Amino acid sequence: MAEHEHGDMRIEDHEKTFDGFLAWMIRGAIVSIVALIFLAIFNS
Template structure:
């Protein structure tokens, strides 16, 4: 087994996945808030 050296691993794929997850989460939250506001305005 190779000896572990901190900071040598290529994490570009993990960074792209995390960025995509964050973008999806933010867009989902915005959509949910907009939907709730729409429902509140229509039923108000």
């Protein structure tokens, strides 16, 4: 088994995955907020 050296891991794939996750969570939050506003306006 190879010895681990701190700082030699490539993290480009991890960063792309995390950026995609954040983008989808932001989109989901915006859709949820718009849906709540729509319900608040037209439910009365």
